[in-house]
Amino acid sequence: xxILKHPAVNILFISFMSAIYSFIFIFTAGHMEFASMLSxxxxxxxxxxxxxSDFLKSGxxxxxxYLIIGLTVVIVVFILLKRTKQYDEYQVSILAKSLLVAGIxxxxxxxxxxxxxxxxxxxxxxxxxxxxxxxxxxxxxxxLFFVVRF
Amino acid sequence: MxxxxxxxxxxxxxxxxxxxxxxKVSRQAINAIEKNKFDPSIWLAYDLANFxxxxxxxxxxxxxxxxx
Numbered sequence: 001x002x003i004l005k006h007p008a009v010n011i012l013f014i015s016f017m018s019a020i021y022s023f024i025f026i027f028t029a030g031h032m033e034f035a036s037m038l039s040x041x042x043x044x045x046x047x048x049x050x051x052x053s054d055f056l057k058s059g060x061x062x063x064x065x066y067l068i069i070g071l072t073v074v075i076v077v078f079i080l081l082k083r084t085k086q087y088d089e090y091q092v093s094i095l096a097k098s099l100l101v102a103g104i105x106x107x108x109x110x111x112x113x114x115x116x117x118x119x120x121x122x123x124x125x126x127x128x129x130x131x132x133x134x135x136x137x138x139x140x141x142x143x144l145f146f147v148v149r150f
Numbered sequence: 151m152x153x154x155x156x157x158x159x160x161x162x163x164x165x166x167x168x169x170x171x172x173x174k175v176s177r178q179a180i181n182a183i184e185k186n187k188f189d190p191s192i193w194l195a196y197d198l199a200n201f202x203x204x205x206x207x208x209x210x211x212x213x214x215x216x217x218x
Contacts, residue, residue, distance in 0.1 A: 089191050089194060
């Protein structure tokens with residue numbers, strides 16, 4: 001875990017993950033094959049889910065991709081400007097615990113998503129995109145809070 | 151693991167940030183050690199004990215080994 005004490009590792013991790021998420025959000029926006037996976041009939045009587053589905057069909061998730069890129073750039077700039085020293089052992093222990101929790105939650109999500117897809121595929125693509133957006137934008141916002149504060 | 155870091159730091163009139171600078175760790179690390187939320191490595195424990203002119207056993211209370 002001593003590799004975590006280098007701020008560059010933090011920058012590489014956050015940049016790599018953001019690149020994947022933003023690529024997915026921007027690449028799929030307006031993509032015909034992706035749009036065909038979305039629920040076309042208003043199966044649920046839910047304004048939220050139908051609105052979210054329409055939002056994705058319109059290709060607006062590219063703006064979420066741009067938001068992810070923007071937040072990541074701000075975080076990387078703050079780390080480069082403020083983090084002149086390596087993380088100490090206490091901060092490394094916090095980073096290691098955060099990675100462990102994130103890893104466990106990600107592993108738990110795999111069977112959850114499989115069950116969701118197998119039991120009712122309606123709105124499953126919408127749910128996965130909503131989860132991905134909440135997860136990574138949530139990570140970036142909390143990251144931003146810590147890099148600005150400390 | 152209980153310790154006397156807070157008591158000794160206050161006797162010297164140092165802030166957590168100042169003590170952190172002396173032993174090259176963050177203020178948060180000193181705060182976590184003082185509140186027994188974080189057990190420092192042997193090297194940091196040595197640096198802290200050295201700063202207070204004590205041994206590690208005098209600075210940190212080893213009541214019972216947690217390795218049992």
